[in-house]
Amino acid sequence: MADAGRSPTVPGSAPTGLSSSVAASRLERDGRNDVPTVRSSHLLTTVRRQLLDTIMLVLLTAAGLTALTADWTDCAVIVAVIVLNTILGTVQEVRSARSIAALADLTAPQATVIRDAVPRLIPSSQVVRGDLLAVSGGDIVAADATLSLAQFLRVDESMLTGESIPVEKTDGDRLAAGTVVSTGRGLAVVQETGARSSIGSIAASLSKIRPAGTPLQRQLATLGHRLAVAAAAAAVVVAGLNLAMGHGLETSVVLAISLAVAAIPESLPAVSAIALALAARRMAEAGVLARHLAAVEALGSVTVLAVDKTGTLTEGRMSVSDTWAPDISVAVGGVDLLSAAALCNNARNADDPLPSTHDDPLEVALVDAATAAGIDVAALRRRWVRVGEIPFDAAATRMQTTHRSGNRQVELCKGSPEAVLGSVLDESDPAAGAMAERWAAAGSRVIAVAGRTDGRWHLLGLVAITDAPRSTARGMIEQFRRAGIRPVMVTGDHQATAQAIASAIGLIGPGDHPLSAAEFLAGADGSVLARVRPEEKRAIVGELQRRGQLVAMTGDGVNDAPALRQADIGVAMGRRGSEVAKQTADLILTDDGLPSMISAVREGRRAADNLRRFLHYAVSGGIAEIVIMIIGPVLVVPVPLSAGQILWINLLTHGLPGVAMGSEPAVADVLTRPPRTPTDQLLDRRAGLRVALLGTWIATVCLLAGRIGAATGGSAQSTIFVALTFAQLGVAVALRPGRAIRHNPLLPASVGLNLLLVVLAVTWSPLLALFHTRPLTYGEWLLCVGAGVLAAVVGRRQRQDSSAVGGR
Numbered sequence: 001m002a003d004a005g006r007s008p009t010v011p012g013s014a015p016t017g018l019s020s021s022v023a024a025s026r027l028e029r030d031g032r033n034d035v036p037t038v039r040s041s042h043l044l045t046t047v048r049r050q051l052l053d054t055i056m057l058v059l060l061t062a063a064g065l066t067a068l069t070a071d072w073t074d075c076a077v078i079v080a081v082i083v084l085n086t087i088l089g090t091v092q093e094v095r096s097a098r099s100i101a102a103l104a105d106l107t108a109p110q111a112t113v114i115r116d117a118v119p120r121l122i123p124s125s126q127v128v129r130g131d132l133l134a135v136s137g138g139d140i141v142a143a144d145a146t147l148s149l150a151q152f153l154r155v156d157e158s159m160l161t162g163e164s165i166p167v168e169k170t171d172g173d174r175l176a177a178g179t180v181v182s183t184g185r186g187l188a189v190v191q192e193t194g195a196r197s198s199i200g201s202i203a204a205s206l207s208k209i210r211p212a213g214t215p216l217q218r219q220l221a222t223l224g225h226r227l228a229v230a231a232a233a234a235a236v237v238v239a240g241l242n243l244a245m246g247h248g249l250e251t252s253v254v255l256a257i258s259l260a261v262a263a264i265p266e267s268l269p270a271v272s273a274i275a276l277a278l279a280a281r282r283m284a285e286a287g288v289l290a291r292h293l294a295a296v297e298a299l300g301s302v303t304v305l306a307v308d309k310t311g312t313l314t315e316g317r318m319s320v321s322d323t324w325a326p327d328i329s330v331a332v333g334g335v336d337l338l339s340a341a342a343l344c345n346n347a348r349n350a351d352d353p354l355p356s357t358h359d360d361p362l363e364v365a366l367v368d369a370a371t372a373a374g375i376d377v378a379a380l381r382r383r384w385v386r387v388g389e390i391p392f393d394a395a396a397t398r399m400q401t402t403h404r405s406g407n408r409q410v411e412l413c414k415g416s417p418e419a420v421l422g423s424v425l426d427e428s429d430p431a432a433g434a435m436a437e438r439w440a441a442a443g444s445r446v447i448a449v450a451g452r453t454d455g456r457w458h459l460l461g462l463v464a465i466t467d468a469p470r471s472t473a474r475g476m477i478e479q480f481r482r483a484g485i486r487p488v489m490v491t492g493d494h495q496a497t498a499q500a501i502a503s504a505i506g507l508i509g510p511g512d513h514p515l516s517a518a519e520f521l522a523g524a525d526g527s528v529l530a531r532v533r534p535e536e537k538r539a540i541v542g543e544l545q546r547r548g549q550l551v552a553m554t555g556d557g558v559n560d561a562p563a564l565r566q567a568d569i570g571v572a573m574g575r576r577g578s579e580v581a582k583q584t585a586d587l588i589l590t591d592d593g594l595p596s597m598i599s600a601v602r603e604g605r606r607a608a609d610n611l612r613r614f615l616h617y618a619v620s621g622g623i624a625e626i627v628i629m630i631i632g633p634v635l636v637v638p639v640p641l642s643a644g645q646i647l648w649i650n651l652l653t654h655g656l657p658g659v660a661m662g663s664e665p666a667v668a669d670v671l672t673r674p675p676r677t678p679t680d681q682l683l684d685r686r687a688g689l690r691v692a693l694l695g696t697w698i699a700t701v702c703l704l705a706g707r708i709g710a711a712t713g714g715s716a717q718s719t720i721f722v723a724l725t726f727a728q729l730g731v732a733v734a735l736r737p738g739r740a741i742r743h744n745p746l747l748p749a750s751v752g753l754n755l756l757l758v759v760l761a762v763t764w765s766p767l768l769a770l771f772h773t774r775p776l777t778y779g780e781w782l783l784c785v786g787a788g789v790l791a792a793v794v795g796r797r798q799r800q801d802s803s804a805v806g807g808r
């Protein structure tokens, strides 16, 4: 393997990094820094897949049969249906694949590189050999690289080695692509990218292992199979019936096949993929990036939203509001409170050689306070060189550093008052404890700072840090509650701080107290959990799930990854979130704020509603066709519909209106009703009965129209053909949610087009021959319109019961 740092062809180790032009030419030469994945399939492959679909194979058989018996008109209709179905299917598949690919690009990992002497955040896929990679806590190493500078760097290599304790890395050590930086910072020269790096073995281990398809899609598949069996059984009955009536084998078989094809809602998978992909796109516009479609759908069923505090419920802009020292002049080895807070601190100062990808806002606030107090932080850090660090540990809630100036050495520690006053200091300091309590009760985050020179720790003082609640937080909490989603705050902060913030935003009442993780895990219930250690977050999510909740959880740090993975929907913050959190999450909030989450919930529920509505429509239509073909021959006319007519109705009513129904606007109560239980059946007994009722009703009115038509000298078959199309399109319009038509012009447009096509089928002579139809009399037209209206009326009534048809 070439050493990119030294090789004359890859001279990238200069501190200024590569120039943009060199980087561009290397990207061109070496290719993108990602593992070649199965790219979106070729158009021809998609077409072939469509044609090899079972339903298509059945149709091809029917076409073959009609050709064999020289039944050219039916053959032509079947071929037309095959062609049109393939085009529709391909277009839908390509469209949803495109939206998914666009989302994948938006949520792709990013890396910081030094280019043209400035740090730049770029997509990891554009990192090239010789790039100077800057890494810090929470980053995923973008490529195999050699460290040229490391500051207290620890890397979690468990995905490579299985070893869960982070490994310390120093100058000259190798960093493997895909491993995760736990703490510290470093600069490294990229050696290998793309498939030549170790990324390939790792990409998979980072993300959730997700079952193929979303839960709803899997339910749809099961339902689809059941319907197919039912349709096949009905087809056998129809074939038998026709044979018994002496219609000949070929006619009976083709009729049966057409019925089976029409009765199975074969466009369901396509409609569901489109509905979810559209929802994902609209969510992205609202600032919520879904990393896979299952998340879009699951969002609609979320019952608990576990949120962290800082930056999510609060502004995330910290500032020091107060300081307290036990004695005004206290200093350890010459280092006082604010100097210590700036030294025992990893936020950058003005002349820091190492860029940091994520400065902790708390540490930035401390550096700012020191600067405001007249301390030259850069000079201070040069004078007191850091020689050791025990990085901030969220479980211990403190960090510690060792500094040397000439022959003097000082150890500094900062952290939560409990950690510093309680376990670092040898003696407790009641005055400090009382002060910390007072500040925390007022909603501040309190940091205690201590120093040691002579083997004894001395308290240097306390710092109060404020971070105002977001102005939108209270409204958001109310909105989530209205939508049946319970917000729960899970924070590492002190109980008193958590309580103050939580009551300020209306999460808990004034008398309510936050729970500890242990209390919650032991069975207590509450909306605020405080002093939660990162490793407890995962258990808390698990406990909520055990209590039957579907949990969405926000997080941003390296330590949050296990909880994000455990949650049904892990939500990472786009700006403040670490790369690990983002790559583990299911959703990324680009603006770090919760308001966009509520729009996302709306989209998730809307997509699920639309699917249910389409299912109601498609299955009732299928039932109507079956009833007509079984009852019709006995009561009305020997062949109520020809094979071509059945297929044409199927194509007209399922194709474009199906896609249109997938993009209906959200119903009015979408955010004020409780979430749907994920285990809810798509078509439970009640909904199934309604669908059956609607289907039978459609069949009844159509057969009636045919019968009256025939009695008045018309053609029963042509009347049933037109009446059934009108009835199905009437139901499509009737099931629409009660919003203005302009919200989804696609539906009226597709219904209009279909009406035109069916009218042409009974008026235009070439189509008359093709569909074996006859022109209708005025009376018959009236009957057909009547059938359409009667079907729509029942459809509308069923829509009033929101649960059956995907909401009002």
Ligand SMILES: Nc1ncnc2c1ncn2[C@@H]1O[C@H](COP(=O)(O)OP(=O)(O)OP(=O)(O)O)[C@@H](O)[C@H]1O
Pocket: 308, 309, 310, 311, 360, 362, 363, 392, 394, 397, 398, 399, 414, 415, 416, 417, 445, 446, 447, 490, 491, 492, 493, 494, 532
């Ligand atoms: N950089 C730091 N150095 C020392 N102590 C810190 C630092 N950051 C936080 N602490 C202490 O550790 C405690 C827990 O902080 P942590 O950042 O782990 O909480 P969190 O769960 O991320 O909080 P939130 O829910 O508010 O985002 C804080 O209350 C504070 O006392």
